[in-house]
Amino acid sequence: QLVESGGALVKAGDSLILSCAASGGIFRGYVMGWFRQAPGKEREFVAAIGRSGSWTGYSESVRGRFTISRDNDRNTVYLQMNSLNVEDTAIYYCAGRGAMDVISMTASEYAYWGQGTQVTVSS
Secondary structure, three states: OEEEEOOOEEEOOOOEEEEEEEOOOOOOOOEEEEEEEOOOOOOEEEEEEOOOOOOEEEOOOOEOOEEEEEEOOOOEEEEEEOOOOHHHOEEEEEEEEOOOOOOOOOHHHOOEEOOOEEEEEEO
């Protein structure tokens, strides 16, 4: 089970950190990712992190502004979001995949999903 938290209404330029707590054996051996879905748009990849945290990957739209990290002792993955803009408004989902320890930006390759947390950025 994956449970996201930290979503909020913020202003453009603000920062926000999302958390995703894992349970039920889903975490240590899993690549973890964050995706987002804006109204009327498809779900899109945001960031991913390897099993040990040794690698990370980002979409072009968030690279340099967002940072993904994980704490394997706490079974939690984080998404630090800086310099938020209105285009970042979306529901953010945490996801896990138990396959090879390589990056995947394809939602269908992630087997486990959280319920999502809403991030709204006002201008």
